[in-house]
Each structure stands twice: as C-alpha cells, then as structure tokens.
Amino acid sequence: MSPTPTTPAVRVENLTKVFKGQLGRKAFVAVKDLSFTVNAGEVYGLIGPNGSGKSTTMKVVLGLLRPDMGHTHIFGCDSSEVASRQEVGFLPENPYFYKHLTGLETLLFYGRLCGMSGKELRERAHDLLLLTGLENAADRRVGGYSKGMLQRIGLAQALIHEPRLLVLDEPTAGVDPAGSRKIRDLILEFKQRGITVLVTSHLLEQLQEVCDRIGIMAHGKMVREGRLDELIAVENQTEILLENASPELLEKIRGLVATEASSTRLLEMGHPRTTLERLFLKATEDSSDVS
Ligand SMILES: Nc1ncnc2c1ncn2[C@@H]1O[C@H](COP(=O)(O)OP(=O)(O)O)[C@@H](O)[C@H]1O
Numbered sequence: 001m002s003p004t005p006t007t008p009a010v011r012v013e014n015l016t017k018v019f020k021g022q023l024g025r026k027a028f029v030a031v032k033d034l035s036f037t038v039n040a041g042e043v044y045g046l047i048g049p050n051g052s053g054k055s056t057t058m059k060v061v062l063g064l065l066r067p068d069m070g071h072t073h074i075f076g077c078d079s080s081e082v083a084s085r086q087e088v089g090f091l092p093e094n095p096y097f098y099k100h101l102t103g104l105e106t107l108l109f110y111g112r113l114c115g116m117s118g119k120e121l122r123e124r125a126h127d128l129l130l131l132t133g134l135e136n137a138a139d140r141r142v143g144g145y146s147k148g149m150l151q152r153i154g155l156a157q158a159l160i161h162e163p164r165l166l167v168l169d170e171p172t173a174g175v176d177p178a179g180s181r182k183i184r185d186l187i188l189e190f191k192q193r194g195i196t197v198l199v200t201s202h203l204l205e206q207l208q209e210v211c212d213r214i215g216i217m218a219h220g221k222m223v224r225e226g227r228l229d230e231l232i233a234v235e236n237q238t239e240i241l242l243e244n245a246s247p248e249l250l251e252k253i254r255g256l257v258a259t260e261a262s263s264t265r266l267l268e269m270g271h272p273r274t275t276l277e278r279l280f281l282k283a284t285e286d287s288s289d290v291s
C-alpha cells in the first residue's frame with residue numbers, strides 16, 4: 001500500500017504480545033489486544049506505569065519483536081517489512097553509545113550505518129549538533145556527557161537520516177528538570193518541522209505540554225485514549241473565572257453567584273480541567289481489577 005497524505009504514521013491493530021515462560025515460569029501477556037493510531041504530524045504520548053507494556057509496544061512497532069496477534073504498520077507498511085524502518089528514528093529507553101567516540105563521531109558513525117557519507121553527512125551532523133545544543137560538546141567524548149546530553153545526542157542520532165517518524169522511549173527519564181525542559185522543547189521543534197513523534201513516559205506532567213493526543217496503558221491494555229484537552233475536561237463541573245472578587249464575595253458566591261451585583265465580572269464559563277496526573281491515577285486504578 002503506498003502512503004497517502006492521510007496514511008497514519010503508526011497504526012497498531014489488536015496487538016497482543018506474549019513472553020513465553022522459561023524454566024517453569026508462566027507465559028506473560030505483556031500487551032493485550034491493543035489498538036491505536038498516530039496521525040501524521042502529531043505528537044502522541046503513550047503513558048503508563050512501569051511494566052504496563054509501553055516499550056514492548058514500541059519494539060513491535062519498530063519490528064524488533066514479533067506480535068503474537070494483531071498487526072502494526074508504519075506509514076502503511078507492515079512492521080515486519082524492512083522498508084517500514086526507513087522512515088523511523090528510534091531513541092531506546094537506555095541508549096548505548098561508544099564512550100570513546102566524540103559527539104560528532106557518534107553521529108558520523110550512525111550516519112554511515114544509514115548509508116550516508118561525505119559532505120552531506122558532515123553537514124547533517126553539524127546541523128543536528130546545533131539543533132540539540134551540543135555544538136560546544138561536539139569534540140568531547142560521550143563517556144563524559146551528562147544524562148541529558150546523552151539523551152540529546154540520542155535524539156540527534158535518531159534524526160540523522162531525516163526520518164518522518166520519531167519513536168522516543170522515556171526520553172526524559174533520569175534527566176534533571178532543565179535537561180528535560182530542553183528535550184520537551186526539542187520535541188515541539190520536531191513537530192514544527194513536520195516530524196511525527198510517538199513518545200512514552202511514566203512522567204505525566206512532562207508529556208502534558210507536548211502531546212496532541214495520549215493513550216494511557218495499564219496492564220498491557222489501553223485504558224483511556226484521546227485528545228489531551230478533551231480527556232482532562234471534567235464534564236459535570238463548571239469553572240467560573242472572576243475578576244476583582246473580594247474574599248467576602250467569594251464566601252457569598254459559594255452559596256449563589258448568579259444574583260450577585262458588584263464589580264465582579266464573569267469572564268469565562270466552561271469545563272474545568274483535571275490534571276493529567278489525576279486522570280492517569282484514576283484510569284490505572286480502575287483497570288487494576290480487570291487485569
Ligand atoms: N523479553 C521479555 N521477556 C519476558 N518478559 C518481558 C520481556 N520484556 C518485557 N517483559 C515484561 O513485560 C511487561 C511490560 O514490559 P515493558 O513493555 O518494558 O513495560 P513498560 O515499558 O511500560 O515499563 C513487564 O512486566 C516486563 O517484565
């Protein structure tokens with residue numbers, strides 16, 4: 001099937017992945033009948049507690065693990081086909097880099113693995129070092145990089161062959177707040193450049209700012225999915241945004257706001273939002289008795 005502008009970047013259909021038990025251990029179902037779609041151009045966040053099946057799902061999408069049931073596609077191409085990998089850059093959960101190589105050498109190394117060479121590769125590597133803010137560390141060995149810098153060289157590595165899709169597994173885990181901020185800014189920058197991003201995290205607040213849509217996984221299943229702004233809207237509550245309200249008035253308003261005449265203005269009425277964290281805890285808690 002040839003991709004059209006509406007071909008999803010990632011399609012996961014009824015995916016089940018079972019890890020066979022070894023040495024008398026029981027088989028373990030890591031992903032159960034999971035389905036979701038990542039549209040081209042969006043940032044999609046897969047969130048869930050440790051062990052909920054996020055990395056397993058990504059590995060199947062990338063063709064690193066075979067599904068037991070169901071299918072996964074990248075831009076319309078089944079993950080089992082080598083061609084599906086051409087358009088994808090991947091930052092694994094714990095990326096490994098050759099410590100003795102410098103940042104620049106690392107990018108040149110991965111570029112050559114992708115069949116790039118010469119001036120084109122050197123220019124691309126320099127552009128990516130600039131984009132990821134590592135231009136001053138380009139000639140330092142990655143063995144001396146901080147965790148945040150390692151994740152950024154990992155992002156640059158994933159982008160070396162100009163993929164249309166980036167798959168990032170816990171890109172901000174173990175990174176300090178400033179480093180994590182830079183990574184989130186980069187994700188938004190990638191989106192600006194038209195790159196689709198599928199990102200996992202167990203750190204919820206962090207994804208809240210960058211994702212267009214999210215899926216919440218628990219025990220290998222999707223327990224909530226949708227647009228972030230819709231998911232965190234609370235339908236049975238009303239938010240009133242007041243200007244110049246005194247504490248006394250606030251006290252009265254607790255009883256009845258509509259009849260109050262004062263300098264108070266009603267600026268906005270709508271559905272208040274819960275935090276992604278509360279939604280996540282509720283959703284994963286609800287699912288624990290069905291696993
Ligand atoms: N190769 C494997 N063999 C057996 N069990 C595995 C393997 N990989 C992952 N698992 C199990 O599958 C479950 C989901 O793991 P994973 O996909 O890594 O979760 P997450 O990325 O959400 O933390 C975990 O319970 C994990 O122990």
Ligand SMILES: [Mg+2]
Pocket residue numbers: 054055056093169170
């Ligand atoms: Mg994981």
